[in-house]
Amino acid sequence: VVLEDAASLSSSYDFVIVGGGTAGNVVANRLTEDPKTNVLVLEAGPTDAGVLEIQVPFLCTHTTPQTPWDWNYTTVPQPGLEGASITYPRGHVLGGTSSVNCLVYTRGAKSDYDRYANVTGDKGWGWDSMFGYFKKSEKFTPPSDRHNTTDEFNPAVHGFNGFNSVSLPGAPTDIDGRFNDAIDELGGVFTRNLDTNSGEPLGFGWSQAVIDGPSGTRSSSSSGYLSPILRRPNLHVLVNAQVSRLISTGHQAGKGPVFTKVEYRLNGKGPLKTVQATKEIILSAGSINTPQVLTNSGVGNSQTLKDLNIAPQVDLPNVGENLSDHPIVTLAWLVNSNGTYDDFNRNATLQAEELQKWRTTRQGVFVNGISQHIGFARVPDFPNNPASGTDSPNYEIFVSNFLLGNTPPTGNFLSISAIMLTPGPSSRGSVRFNSSDPFAVPVIDAGLLVDAKTDVPLMREAVKSILHLVSAPAWKDYIIGPQSSSQPTLSSTDKEIDAFITANSRSAYHVVGTSSMSPKGDTKKGVVDPDLKLKKAGGIRIVDASILPFVPAGHTQAATYALAERASDLIKADHGL
Numbered sequence: 043v044v045l046e047d048a049a050s051l052s053s054s055y056d057f058v059i060v061g062g063g064t065a066g067n068v069v070a071n072r073l074t075e076d077p078k079t080n081v082l083v084l085e086a087g088p089t090d091a092g093v094l095e096i097q098v099p100f101l102c103t104h105t106t107p108q109t110p111w112d113w114n115y116t117t118v119p120q121p122g123l124e125g126a127s128i129t130y131p132r133g134h135v136l137g138g139t140s141s142v143n144c145l146v147y148t149r150g151a152k153s154d155y156d157r158y159a160n161v162t163g164d165k166g167w168g169w170d171s172m173f174g175y176f177k178k179s180e181k182f183t184p185p186s187d188r189h190n191t192t193d194e195f196n197p198a199v200h201g202f203n204g205f206n207s208v209s210l211p212g213a214p215t216d217i218d219g220r221f222n223d224a225i226d227e228l229g230g231v232f233t234r235n236l237d238t239n240s241g242e243p244l245g246f247g248w249s250q251a252v253i254d255g256p257s258g259t260r261s262s263s264s265s266g267y268l269s270p271i272l273r274r275p276n277l278h279v280l281v282n283a284q285v286s287r288l289i290s291t292g293h294q295a296g297k298g299p300v301f302t303k304v305e306y307r308l309n310g311k312g313p314l315k316t317v318q319a320t321k322e323i324i325l326s327a328g329s330i331n332t333p334q335v336l337t338n339s340g341v342g343n344s345q346t347l348k349d350l351n352i353a354p355q356v357d358l359p360n361v362g363e364n365l366s367d368h369p370i371v372t373l374a375w376l377v378n379s380n381g382t383y384d385d386f387n388r389n390a391t392l393q394a395e396e397l398q399k400w401r402t403t404r405q406g407v408f409v410n411g412i413s414q415h416i417g418f419a420r421v422p423d424f425p426n427n428p429a430s431g432t433d434s435p436n437y438e439i440f441v442s443n444f445l446l447g448n449t450p451p452t453g454n455f456l457s458i459s460a461i462m463l464t465p466g467p468s469s470r471g472s473v474r475f476n477s478s479d480p481f482a483v484p485v486i487d488a489g490l491l492v493d494a495k496t497d498v499p500l501m502r503e504a505v506k507s508i509l510h511l512v513s514a515p516a517w518k519d520y521i522i523g524p525q526s527s528s529q530p531t532l533s534s535t536d537k538e539i540d541a542f543i544t545a546n547s548r549s550a551y552h553v554v555g556t557s558s559m560s561p562k563g564d565t566k567k568g569v570v571d572p573d574l575k576l577k578k579a580g581g582i583r584i585v586d587a588s589i590l591p592f593v594p595a596g597h598t599q600a601a602t603y604a605l606a607e608r609a610s611d612l613i614k615a616d617h618g619l
């Protein structure tokens with residue numbers, strides 16, 4: 043059940059999961075498959091029940107920033123973005139960031155996962171093993187409009203019996219034909235790929251999104267993994283419960299301190315309460331808050347902890363370091379059509395009508411997410427290419443049938459966004475803390491576009507590809523001209539393109555790396571072992587996107603679902619479940 047107060051909680055559970063987000067709810071589901079195993083999930087945010095902005099795919103851009111479902115973070119000034127401090131949303135609601143993200147479903151490349159296996163020394167993180175977990179987590183569903191999807195995806199690379207629904211676009215758009223024609227007209231990196239989620243993403247095809255086609259709704263870890271199992275008597279989920287720290291209650295020879303208690307507060311006020319985990323604490327608070335809970339618990343750089351007046355328990359200097367993220371930049375054109383989706387973002391009457399259609403038929407514009415077309419490309423012969431392998435792209439391009447960003451009062455738009463997928467080695471940020479208040483706001487450095495030799499040059503190639511894409515004959519008579527006069531054109535110099543990139547790039551919010559895995563026995567680098575157990579301590583396992591040492595070449599939720607599925611198997615095996 044989902045509880046709003048602590049009256050019916052037990053004083054102890056086998057497992058206490060900190061964070062009912064993307065990964066946390068996967069683990070909650072899998073561990074409670076065994077009726078003898080008791081699990082408590084503590085989620086800082088409110089329930090997602092009945093929130094239309096979360097349920098309706100097209101309204102995904104209305105879930106953040108500055109909403110009750112967002113932690114509403116901001117970064118420190120970003121040197122790579124001309125010193126801008128940028129909003130940095132994270133889900134603060136049941137389902138976590140899977141309840142507020144933009145629904146795009148991408149897995150990345152085989153070599154991204156093989157690199158995880160190589161750097162951790164654990165083959166289980168490689169593609170051959172993770173492919174099974176992608177399929178296990180996934181329930182591929184027919185699109186809302188039930189159109190024939192032959193030639194739009196490859197069923198052989200998908201799962202049909204999992205908990206996280208994935209689908210193809212559920213309503214046609216005016217640009218579908220033009221986009222496909224443009225790919226065929228151009229050639230080069232613009233080749234067709236039947237399914238960019240096969241582990242071989244290079245090429246262009248239909249976008250897949252975490253949408254349950256038949257009901258036309260977002261599939262989050264809450265709607266997918268939790269809702270169907272909320273009647274299990276061995277599962278308690280407490281919302282509005284923010285964990286301050288994990289408490290060690292003993293020492294085990296060769297292991298260091300053993301953490302068995304979780305301290306939290308309800309509804310943003312005291313008093314602090316504690317609950318015990320008899321088997322393990324699973325820390326799934328996400329890439330920003332997992333380092334915060336660790337720091338509050340005395341796990342981190344010992345000197346930094348002392349400076350914050352927190353008693354050091356476990357010296358792990360990499361807690362909160364090595365943050366890796368993807369920059370994104372969007373170009374837009376005014377178009378000669380009134381079939382774009384812009385009016386649904388600016389006209390309240392039209393929006394209400396479309397919402398009513400969604401409610402009654404689960405059809406129409408609102409069953410679609412932000413993009414119906416996606417593609418991935420590599421930059422040939424790029425010196426010291428940071429991609430994980432030759433099958434791995436340097437950038438992604440996705441196409442939106444409306445202006446992605448603030449909608450002006452008039453005009454119809456096509457926007458095309460580029461995500462630079464392979465940040466250079468020095469593009470690493472951090473999450474740090476300047477207060478011993480366990481609920482203080484973290485100091486976040488996203489480290490975007492700071493690797494001079496790599497990041498802007500790769501993003502420049504992505505922008506050139508977008509300009510090339512819109513130069514295809516298929517767009518003739520459709521595109522009127524650039525939305526902004528500062529936007530580069532095919533005749534712009536590299537310097538002009540670079541200036542546009544640094545002035546306009548923002549985060550794609552694919553934050554990983556702040557509690558990275560490293561090989562067993564390596565206590566200098568990394569925070570967890572490949573089995574996701576906290577190094578030099580007992581009782582804590584970390585299961586969320588923060589454990590990935592490199593950002594995959596794709597959006598991060600599919601990887602997070604898959605890693606949480608594997609983590610659940612590792613936990614079960616350890617406890618004989």
Ligand SMILES: Cc1cc2nc3c(=O)[nH]c(=O)nc-3n(C[C@H](O)[C@H](O)[C@H](O)COP(=O)(O)OP(=O)(O)OC[C@H]3O[C@@H](n4cnc5c(N)ncnc54)[C@H](O)[C@@H]3O)c2cc1C
Nearest residue numbers: 061063064065086138139144145146285328331587597599
């Ligand atoms: C705006 C936005 C758009 C995105 N779009 C996409 C996309 O289109 N496709 C894609 O693949 N990825 C996307 N992502 C990224 C993706 O959603 C995340 O990488 C992924 O969901 C992270 O999962 P997680 O389990 O690590 O963390 P989360 O899902 O964030 O879960 C952490 C949970 O822990 C809770 N929590 C935190 N601190 C505490 C505490 N102290 N006590 C109790 N609970 C706590 C949080 O409230 C949250 O519910 C997007 C992200 C954002 C922000």
